[in-house]
Amino acid sequence: MPRPYAYCAIGVRASSSPSSSGYSLLSAEERKQFDTYLESLFEYNAKFNLTAVKTREEAQERHIEDSLALLPVLDECVAEGQGQGKGLRVIDVGTGPGLPGIVLAVKRPHWDVTLLDSLQKRCKFLEEVKESLELKNVEVTWSRAEDVGRDAGKRGSWDLAVARAVAPLNVLCELCVPMLRVGGYLVAAKGPDPEAEVKAARNALGQLKAEVVGIIPVSSFGSHGQRTVVVIRKVGETPRKFPRQAGTPKKKPL
Numbered sequence: 001m002p003r004p005y006a007y008c009a010i011g012v013r014a015s016s017s018p019s020s021s022g023y024s025l026l027s028a029e030e031r032k033q034f035d036t037y038l039e040s041l042f043e044y045n046a047k048f049n050l051t052a053v054k055t056r057e058e059a060q061e062r063h064i065e066d067s068l069a070l071l072p073v074l075d076e077c078v079a080e081g082q083g084q085g086k087g088l089r090v091i092d093v094g095t096g097p098g099l100p101g102i103v104l105a106v107k108r109p110h111w112d113v114t115l116l117d118s119l120q121k122r123c124k125f126l127e128e129v130k131e132s133l134e135l136k137n138v139e140v141t142w143s144r145a146e147d148v149g150r151d152a153g154k155r156g157s158w159d160l161a162v163a164r165a166v167a168p169l170n171v172l173c174e175l176c177v178p179m180l181r182v183g184g185y186l187v188a189a190k191g192p193d194p195e196a197e198v199k200a201a202r203n204a205l206g207q208l209k210a211e212v213v214g215i216i217p218v219s220s221f222g223s224h225g226q227r228t229v230v231v232i233r234k235v236g237e238t239p240r241k242f243p244r245q246a247g248t249p250k251k252k253p254l
């Protein structure tokens with residue numbers, strides 16, 4: 001049963017009913033790129049342990065469609081934040097096999113997309129994909145999110161952070177918010193009932209200087225029902241003590 005529109009301080013009104021397939025709306029060129037991506041995903045799956053999904057149809061639905069469903073929300077954040085989004089810096093934290101980052105990079109070639117993961121073998125796969133899809137707007141970074149956020153030359157420099165299936169919201173906020181500029185957004189892909197996670201993240205949000213501006217149902221439906229995104233805006237400078245050392249956010253969530 002689709003959940004009703006929750007609330008949102010940005011202008012987006014994402015779908016609360018199954019929409020026509022995002023895949024069917026792709027251009028021929030985009031479809032070709034996603035076909036190549038899915039071929040590589042299955043070709044390298046055994047070697048790099050990339051996905052539990054077994055069939056192409058499932059990968060299309062669970063990975064590509066689910067990532068495409070984030071785009072209306074991200075576009076709205078861009079419109080709220082700084083107009084057209086040319087040269088926009090986006091980081092996909094815990095990208096794994098490149099989800100949703102690869103999909104965003106294909107669909108928005110004018111955004112600069114950083115794919116960040118702590119597992120080297122996944123980053124090797126992503127370098128291969130970057131080359132085969134000729135994605136000039138993608139940079140692959142093999143690192144812990146905490147280390148990027150603690151790096152004075154990097155923290156505060158992204159406009160948008162996205163994350164899917166990485167950590168509970170209170171942990172995710174500590175990983176992502178320090179990377180954002182003030183006024184930037186974290187868009188976290190979540191399941192049908194993120195309210196408990198949002199509540200548990202209240203202390204983290206206060207300490208990191210960020211606030212939830214939306215909990216939005218999107219046009220993607222998993223086995224547990226309609227998927228949502230939680231949109232968080234950075235409202236002030238995050239204190240220098242965050243993020244804590246790699247591993248601490250997960251072990252001792254704020």
Ligand SMILES: C[S@@+](CC[C@H](N)C(=O)[O-])C[C@H]1O[C@@H](n2cnc3c(N)ncnc32)[C@H](O)[C@@H]1O
Pocket residue numbers: 093094095096097098099100116117118119122143144145146163164165166175
């Ligand atoms: C379950 S996978 C999800 C991958 C992808 N986002 C997706 O939706 O399929 C979680 C990924 O987050 C990465 N990860 C977890 N904690 C991380 C951290 N602190 N810094 C960077 N990557 C992290 C893991 O290596 C893994 O590839």
